[in-house]
Amino acid sequence: MRKTKVLVGLLSTAVLLAACGNEGDAAAPSGSAAEAAEQVVRYTAPTELATLDTALMTDINSANYGGHIIEGLLRIDADGKPVPAIAAEEGTISEDGLTYTYRLREDAQWSNGTPVTAHDFVFAMQKLVNPDTGAAYSYLTETIVNAPEIMAGEKEPSELGVTANGDYEITFQLSQPTPYFEYLLAFSPFFPQNQEFVEEQGDRYGTSSDTVLANGPFTLENWDGTGLTWDLVKNENYYAADEVQLDEVNVQVIKETSTALNLFESGQVDNAHLTGQLVKQYADNEHLVVQPKARTAYVEFNWDNEYLQNDKLREALGLVINTEDLVNTILGDGSTEIGGFLPEDFVSSPVDGTDFAEEAGDFLEYDVERAQQLWDEAKAELGVGAITLSLVGDDDEKNKTISQYIQGQIQNNLPGVTVELRNVPKKNRLALADADEFDLLQTGWGADFADASNFMDLMYSESPYNEGGYANEEFDALIESAKSTNANNEEARWENLQDAHDILEEDYAFIPLYQEAESQLRNPAVKGILFRSVGNEFDLSRASVESE
Structure with a gap:
């Protein structure tokens, strides 16, 4: 599901665990072994x-x-x-x-x-x-x-x-x-x-x-x-x-990591989501569990923005996001880099079992020098010296931290680009996305069913989840072929979806960020x-x- 919306080996963003007994003891209920635990x-x-x-x-x-x-x-x-x-x-x-x-x-x-x-x-x-x-x-x-x-x-x-x-x-x-x-x-x-x-x-x-x-x-x-x-x-x-x-x-609902941690340690809740340094701090804790997810996070473009219609600008914005630093230093929760749209270990080729993400490959790598060159060319083509873009995201601690990181990477490496942050409750973020009230949208997707189409359909021009309005006739034709002409031909359908992914790469249709994992004390x-x-x-x- 969207944006929030899971697969092979996935775990809930709200997984919690246990419950019981006295508030001061989060590990087990009080009383003798014969006493029934409070359910x-x-x-x-x-x-x-x-x-x-x-x-x-x-x-x-x-x-x-x-x-x-x-x-x-x-x-x-x-x-x-x-x-x-x-x-x-x-x-x-x-x-x-x-x-x-x-x-x-x-x-x-x-x-x-x-x-x-x-x-x-x-x-x-x-x-x-x-x-x-x-x-x-x-x-x-x-x-x-x-x-x-x-x-x-x-x-x-x-x-x-x-x-x-x-x-x-x-x-x-x-x-x-x-x-x-x-x-x-x-x-x-x-x-x-x-x-x-x-x-x-x-x-x-x-x-x-x-x-x-x-x-x-x-x-x-x-x-x-x-x-x-x-x-x-x-x-x-x-x-x-x-x-x-x-x-x-x-x-x-607890959005602040430190608050959840304090409540967990005092026995008032049964789990606490950890990010960044706290994951490292609690790495040896017996209650720490790291769960990978088949869910990808990415930045979506609003294609109604005249600046973002420039492919050099879109590519430049993607090239200055250091996803290795993002997952290892900023998040530190077990999330991993991802080079495309689909998560790893999700679906595999009907011919040779190759993972879809592996076959699709990476299409954006951190390269500030190349990004600055593209930005200079984009400015000339657009006839501007500076632009301002809004970045809309959720207001929980993790997503606010990611928003700030993206803002810093862009503004520090592309002089003249200002990123204004708007972090709001998820319900409001979904409404802003549906109303196209963003330039850059910090979002994600976890698959609802085990098929590559569940991701690829998101960028179809008529998809209700294509909030940015991306449209490519060749991409649409491939998605339609996978759904109709080749619906019962596994090999041809796979090729349709791989070719469609190639088009997303060629168009720099979004900025891949990471494949989610979740670290919790439970x-x-x-x-x-x-x-x-x-x-x-x-x-x-x-x-x-x-x-x-």
Whole structure:
């Protein structure tokens, strides 16, 4: 998910751990070994929730918590594969790959006691493709029959190729084979919504804990829509409630590393995110865990800015960012350099198993001398001696530090370029991005499903996540070929996507920064947290707190 939005070996940006006992003891609950541990986790999150409306979720933090309260037909298991959730069993897929049919379990309920039915999925899917909804992830439905026409306003949502066969069977009719379709069914935009409740809430749906229904292992409570705290509470109506051990997960947003560290050391929270020198300081601490992610961070250009339309300027801006220094000195959290758009160890060639990122290669390397030469040429072409660019990013400590580093690298190495920083809460940053109110956007992406297209689609000219407005007809044609003509030809599809990546390199379409990793101090008392390689990053639904 976006921008925040994961794969092979990935871990949550909010992973927390354990919980228990006296506030002064974060390592284990007090009392004898025979005493039962309190099944409460005290979790820290890096950012606020943006929405609980699954049709409108675009950030990974909202999806992570939304995924604890709402389940889809399928979920992603520990091996990164889609398996039945609300579906009672594996689906039936036609030989031509165009028809998917699932039988729903009949013991699934919403938190108000009403049954979860196929009609809830049909309603949610029709809402997703309805252009009035304005769902950024609606493009993922494009291979479902009539979805493109509905999104274009040419057909009605009721004509979507998703039908309920009674209350407990649903069929998806596709217009072309989609190799990753079952991954989509485990992704939050494809989750069900209770029509009666949603229509009763109207525009308020998903804007607070009181305006959303749960059908998953937890309900979400005590969130007013803007607050920095909320609670996950065990959902007694969940079909597998007897498998859920935690009674509560108390969540608070902590953006300052030093604050989280102090709270962790005093036993008031069960994890603390570390960056920079603190990672080195705690390198030998037994509670330190470093988790790599298949998530890339990058700077996106606003192509409406007349200066940034100059390819020499774009290249120069990329060449002065010392990513080796960024990951090793500034971040120091295990994040690694990356030369392109996709993370390493994410997807590999169907021919010889070569990693996509390795085959794509690097296209921007630190070279101040070359950058200054290009800047001089750009100034002559643009007819200016100096320019000012805004850089928009999140306001947590890590992202503010990265913003300041980027600002310094550009201003110190390209005299005449001024970078004005605007660090805001993530919810506001997403709004600024959607409104094109930036010149440079500090952002990132973690894949929602295990396919290279999940990254490459972001730069398609009509993608809702192409906030900067990048457009290249040849790039678009290759993406379209990978989705249609070569959808069932793995080798040709791979070549399409590699060729498209080459075009991004030639256009200096963005500035790659790093592949994320996360370093945390964690209380070891919580066991059984599932960290996924695809989709939502972590799952506490089968976790528990153990006594010493």
